[in-house]
Amino acid sequence: MIKIDLHNHTNHSHGQSSVEEMYQSGKERGLSVMGFSEHSPRPLAYSYPTEYRDHLTATFEQYINSVQALKSRAGGPQVLLGLEMDYFPAEEAFIRETLAEYPYDYVIGGLHFLGTWGFDHSKEDWDGLSDDQKRAYYVDYYKTLTRLAQSRLMQIAAHPDLIKLFSIDTFREWTREATARSLIREALAAIKANDMAMEISSAGLRKPCKEIYPGPVVMETARELNVPITFASDAHHHGHVAYAFDRLADYAKDYGYTESVYFYNHAWHAMPF
Numbered sequence: 001m002i003k004i005d006l007h008n009h010t011n012h013s014h015g016q017s018s019v020e021e022m023y024q025s026g027k028e029r030g031l032s033v034m035g036f037s038e039h040s041p042r043p044l045a046y047s048y049p050t051e052y053r054d055h056l057t058a059t060f061e062q063y064i065n066s067v068q069a070l071k072s073r074a075g076g077p078q079v080l081l082g083l084e085m086d087y088f089p090a091e092e093a094f095i096r097e098t099l100a101e102y103p104y105d106y107v108i109g110g111l112h113f114l115g116t117w118g119f120d121h122s123k124e125d126w127d128g129l130s131d132d133q134k135r136a137y138y139v140d141y142y143k144t145l146t147r148l149a150q151s152r153l154m155q156i157a158a159h160p161d162l163i164k165l166f167s168i169d170t171f172r173e174w175t176r177e178a179t180a181r182s183l184i185r186e187a188l189a190a191i192k193a194n195d196m197a198m199e200i201s202s203a204g205l206r207k208p209c210k211e212i213y214p215g216p217v218v219m220e221t222a223r224e225l226n227v228p229i230t231f232a233s234d235a236h237h238h239g240h241v242a243y244a245f246d247r248l249a250d251y252a253k254d255y256g257y258t259e260s261v262y263f264y265n266h267a268w269h270a271m272p273f
């Protein structure tokens with residue numbers, strides 16, 4: 001049984017539940033370790049058509065304080081202060097400054113933008129693309145993921161095939177090709193070489209791709225390279241904490257995994273599931 005959920009959002013960004021509501025849900029679901037990983041504020045150049053930036057910026061310190069206060073609460077899961085930091089190759093200085101502001105236990109590196117385009121925002125953006133254009137974005141995604149790992153700024157690679165979100169069929173075809181496999185392998189090797197873990201997330205099951213992040217090709221390669229794993233619901237609502245974790249456990253076991261890791265004050269810990 002998976003007892004760690006390291007990826008939870010709150011109503012300080014675009015989530016619907018408070019820190020307290022998320023925590024209570026983690027407690028009810030019997031989690032031993034619960035990590036809060038709110039989104040990071042992003043530089044202005046990187047914006048979605050609908051934005052939560054102002055609200056997040058205005059209440060960010062409150063988020064930190066609420067999570068810190070839970071750390072000393074007895075009788076529930078061990079609480080960790082995390083962050084889902086957006087990675088932008090051109091903004092490593094910004095990322096470094098942001099991460100230095102608070103004592104995070106761990107940082108999840110999230111790749112949601114290619115250039116200044118938030119590629120996970122709308123299906124319409126993808127519907128207008130040719131297969132070749134989609135493939136070019138997959139290539140860009142895995143090259144950027146390699147850079148994310150090489151930056152050594154984060155401990156966990158979030159949802160490591162999020163790029164499939166709105167084009168699952170084309171993505172599956174692409175992953176059968178040798179060039180795709182070598183790009184995926186390169187990114188995972190960089191994750192491993194730079195002391196990071198890879199996230200297995202149930203969020204994909206709730207999205208149009210209807211598939212766990214990451215899918216089979218990434219999982220097989222990760223196992224071959226012995227990349228450590230974490231588990232994530234990526235909950236934005238208290239009803240989604242530890243979402244479909246039975247399924248995630250079976251899935252990870254099918255690839256030979258028996259333990260997942262977490263980070264307390266950046267130090268590694270492992271727990272069997």
Ligand SMILES: [Zn+2]
Nearest residue numbers: 084110158159
């Ligand atoms: Zn994310």
Ligand SMILES: [Zn+2]
Nearest residue numbers: 007009084234
């Ligand atoms: Zn997230």
